[in-house]
Amino acid sequence: MQKIKAALLGYGTVGQGIQEVIHQYQERFRLLLGKEVEIAAVLVQNPAKQRDLPENVLVTTDFEEIITLPDLNVVLEAIVGEEPALTYLRRSLNKGIHVITANKMMFARHARELLETARENKVHIGFEATTAGGTPIIRTIDQLLQVNRVEKVEAILNGTSNYILTAMNDRFIDFDTALTEAQEKGYAEADPTHDIDGTDAFNKLMILSQLIYGEQPDWLNVRKTGINSLTEADIQHAKQENKKYKHIGVIKKEGNTIIAEVSPVLLSSTHPLHHIDGVDNALAITSDIVGTITLTGPGAGKLPTASAMVEDLVQIFQKEHAEFYEKISEKHAAV
Amino acid sequence: MQKIKAALLGYGTVGQGIQEVIHQYQERFRLLLGKEVEIAAVLVQNPAKQRDLPENVLVTTDFEEIITLPDLNVVLEAIVGEEPALTYLRRSLNKGIHVITANKMMFARHARELLETARENKVHIGFEATTAGGTPIIRTIDQLLQVNRVEKVEAILNGTSNYILTAMNDRFIDFDTALTEAQEKGYAEADPTHDIDGTDAFNKLMILSQLIYGEQPDWLNVRKTGINSLTEADIQHAKQENKKYKHIGVIKKEGNTIIAEVSPVLLSSTHPLHHIDGVDNALAITSDIVGTITLTGPGAGKLPTASAMVEDLVQIFQKEHAEFYEKISEKHAAV
Structure with a gap:
């Protein structure tokens, strides 16, 4: 089974909610996307804290370790405040990695730039969770x-x-x-x-x-x-x-x-x-x-916010699937 | 500009609403689909009634004239009651024509069959308007x-x-x-x-x-x-x-x-x-x-129902666009 490789930025209430939901709903992802979703890495502030994460998940305080993960497909961001979230998302988009964010303060100020950067790099940015939580x-x-x-x-x-x-x-x-x-x-x-x-x-x-x-x-x-x-x-x-x-x-x-x-x-x-x-x-x-x-x-809460983010995730990879074929056919048409 | 060729079945309150909205919103269709939407034909009960329709629209009481229109892409159905609506939609789907319906009585009873027929013929059936009117x-x-x-x-x-x-x-x-x-x-x-x-x-x-x-x-x-x-x-x-x-x-x-x-x-x-x-x-x-x-x-009304149906229309043709490329690339992959 092919995997979507995800990294989680922030492991507070919302971050833990995302991890739980992604872990529990693999069957749905297989059904909807033909793929599983793997949280390959989690960016944390305090590496000493006890966390209930699978052993093969990279837990790090260093974003460099995350952005350089091979074949990373999507970054799920649940950090509070403008920086360093903005820098992380900018770098992710510029590297062709999809972004899903719950960070309203950051996104209110930088939505325009980030949406533009996403477009330029032909990736998507999901922001359902920034506004009214789980309400779509x-x-x-x-x-x-x-x-x-x-x-x-x-x-x-x-x-x-x-x-x-x-x-x-x-x-x-x-x-x-x-x-x-x-x-x-x-x-x-x-x-x-x-x-x-x-x-x-x-x-x-x-x-x-x-x-x-x-x-x-x-x-x-x-x-x-x-x-x-x-x-x-x-x-x-x-x-x-x-x-x-x-x-x-x-x-x-x-x-x-x-x-x-x-x-x-x-x-x-x-x-x-x-x-x-x-x-x-x-x-x-x-x-x-x-x-x-x-x-x-x-409008908030662990599971409603996680809900918005995983629904974003599914839609992004459904879209990507359609666009992949579109690109192939354009290439063929150009030949 | 390419056109999506549509036929309207029924010209009561809802039918008139659809016609008005499609006429008024061509600019949106161009923007969203790169195409205009043309209502090529309207199926009516009483041909003698005065109607405010463009001259080039075929107004007929005979469904045969509609189903045999060359290059018909979609049928928008706003008839009351089970028959003849069901027969019309079944025939449309079997001919590879997309269907959008507001007919709840008919669709409640025959949803399963019609959805299956749509799948077999690789077309879509939009039914947003059957339930809660304009509420999506x-x-x-x-x-x-x-x-x-x-x-x-x-x-x-x-x-x-x-x-x-x-x-x-x-x-x-x-x-x-x-x-x-x-x-x-x-x-x-x-x-x-x-x-x-x-x-x-x-x-x-x-x-x-x-x-x-x-x-x-x-x-x-x-x-x-x-x-x-x-x-x-x-x-x-x-x-x-x-x-x-x-x-x-x-x-x-x-x-x-x-x-x-x-x-x-x-x-x-x-x-x-x-x-x-x-x-x-x-x-x-x-x-x-x-x-x-x-x-x-x-939950009802001329414009809310028309709203649901034109939103269905846009989504169907956005999907068709993606699937068209998918089919092409499958063909290429098979070669």
């Missing part, structure tokens, strides 16, 4: 709405914020209590600044902009307000009117200008995002033919 | 959840029933008033029997079963209860407990047995389908890796 929003827009033109997206893109707003609304608890609760349940990071102040939702919105419009607005022109601007009184007052505050990212075009904003928005009960509670993410996508469809699902 | 549920399950195994689907699959239940719940009106309202707004058919008694939702559930499990349960073993079994008292009693009746189709597997049921179900406010109101359809899909994702959108 990127592929829905990219593949299922091709004739349709997306006119507007309104979205709940941060589960931590949504958890806090839901708790404040439903149980009359204050912001700090709700945040502590979210942290205890593992929904919020130890430093939740980027969840709370809208930065995380902003990053995902910029990735959506790149996907939908092929470009991003000037970041300085995007208003970004977090949920920390809301008081308990605001939320209870809204509730009395059967409304709810939700932390919403909006992106649309007015003429040739992309308009984007991230902020708490007061939604009436008929709005498709009004009822999205807890840690779920949701996107209401309005297109010119079909109208508004809404996707709701887990 | 078929392609989400088929393409975006390939590694994931769908474990259960719970769904609101009939917009008329949902409209009636919503009106009864929100505005305290009785069943007959709500039904009349739905008919006046064009949501219900003149004969709404199949909406009300669960037959329409059942048909869509059987199509989902075929897609997910590759087979359907014995129809006689599927319990089917319509919303006409509910009284206003039931609905108001539920409301007092912050619950709602929704008309739900469920499909799942227990061991090797497919379990399916269509019936009114009392949902608590935390259920993902509790808040789906009005004419929308919605599907909560639970898979083994990602968990539950929910898709909500227009």
